[in-house]
Amino acid sequence: MRRYLILGGTAEARALAERLHALPDTLVVSSLAGRVRRPRLPVGQVRVGGFGGPAMLAAYLAAERFDAVVDATHPFAERISASAAQAAELSGTPLLVLRRPGWTEREGDAWHWVDDLVGAAALLPELGERVFLTTGRQGLPAFAECPQWFLVRCVDPPEPPLPARHELLLDRGPYTLPGELGLLRGHRIDVLVTKDSGGPLTAAKLDAARELGIPVVVVRRPATGAAPVLSDVAQALRALTEGDD
Ligand code: NAP
Numbered sequence: 001m002r003r004y005l006i007l008g009g010t011a012e013a014r015a016l017a018e019r020l021h022a023l024p025d026t027l028v029v030s031s032l033a034g035r036v037r038r039p040r041l042p043v044g045q046v047r048v049g050g051f052g053g054p055a056m057l058a059a060y061l062a063a064e065r066f067d068a069v070v071d072a073t074h075p076f077a078e079r080i081s082a083s084a085a086q087a088a089e090l091s092g093t094p095l096l097v098l099r100r101p102g103w104t105e106r107e108g109d110a111w112h113w114v115d116d117l118v119g120a121a122a123l124l125p126e127l128g129e130r131v132f133l134t135t136g137r138q139g140l141p142a143f144a145e146c147p148q149w150f151l152v153r154c155v156d157p158p159e160p161p162l163p164a165r166h167e168l169l170l171d172r173g174p175y176t177l178p179g180e181l182g183l184l185r186g187h188r189i190d191v192l193v194t195k196d197s198g199g200p201l202t203a204a205k206l207d208a209a210r211e212l213g214i215p216v217v218v219v220r221r222p223a224t225g226a227a228p229v230l231s232d233v234a235q236a237l238r239a240l241t242e243g244d245d
Contacts, residue, residue: 009039070095070097099230103206119219132151133151137154150163174201191215195219
C-alpha cells in the first residue's frame with residue numbers, strides 16, 4: 001500500500017487526490033487548514049486543521065508512514081510550505097511541491113508588480129480612486145488606512161480592520177469574463193489588485209481589466225524552497241508513481 005499526504009486547499013490538490021485515489025493499493029490523505037467555512041472537499045481521506053508546526057507535522061508523517069508528502073497549497077500559503085519543507089527533512093519523507101504557474105502579462109496589459117500587499121497599497125494613489133481588491137481576506141489590514149473606495153471580494157467574511165470605504169462581495173470562483181466585465185463596469189473600477197495566484201479559475205478578471213484598459217497591481221509570489229517544483233497534476237502523478245509496478 002502506497003501512502004500519500006497532500007497538503008491542499010487548491011484545485012490542483014483536489015485533482016491530484018482524485019488521480020491518486022483511483023490507483024490500486026493507494027491511500028491518499030488530503031489536509032486542509034480549515035480556514036474556509038464550506039471547503040470544496042477532495043475525494044479520499046480528509047483531515048482538517050493545522051499540525052502545530054513543523055515538528056508536529058514531521059511526527060505525523062513518520063507515525064502515518066507516508067511514502068511522500070505533496071505540498072499542493074496555494075502559492076501564497078508561505079508558512080505551511082516552509083513547515084512542509086522542514087517536516088519532510090526532519091522525518092526523511094520525500095517532498096514534492098505542486099505549484100500552478102503564475103500568470104503572464106500579455107499585450108494590452110498594464111501591470112504593476114509589487115513584492116507584497118503593503119507595496120500594493122502604496123501604489124494606489126497614482127492608479128485610481130476605485131479599487132477592486134481580490135487578494136483574499138487575510139491581508140486586508142494592509143489597506144485599512146487607504147482613502148480609496150474598495151470593492152473587496154473574498155470567499156468568507158473578513159475580520160476588521162478594513163478600509164473605511166468599501167463594499168464586500170462574498171463569492172468564490174470560477175469567474176467568467178462577462179461577469180468580471182460587469183463588475184468592473186458596474187462599480188466604475190479604476191484599478192484591480194491581485195496576487196499572482198495563477199490558474200484559470202480566477203483569471204477572467206485579468207482579461208476584463210485588459211479589455212477595459214484598467215491597470216492591475218500584481219503581488220509577486222514568495223520564493224519556493226529547495227524541493228522539486230512541478231507545475232501540473234499529471235507531472236506530479238508521474239513523479240509520485242515512478243518505479244511503481
Ligand atoms: P499559511 O499562512 O501558510 O499557514 C498558516 C498555518 O495554517 C500553517 O502554519 C498551518 O498550521 C496551517 N495550514 C495551512 N495550510 C494547511 C493545510 N493544507 N493543512 C493543514 N494545516 C494547514 O496558509 P494560509 O495562507 O492561511 O492558507 C491556508 C490554506 O488555504 C492553505 O492550505 C492554502 O492552500 C489555502 N489557500 C490559501 C490562499 C492564500 O492566498 N494564502 C488562497 C487560496 C487557498 P500549523 O503550523 O499548525 O501546522
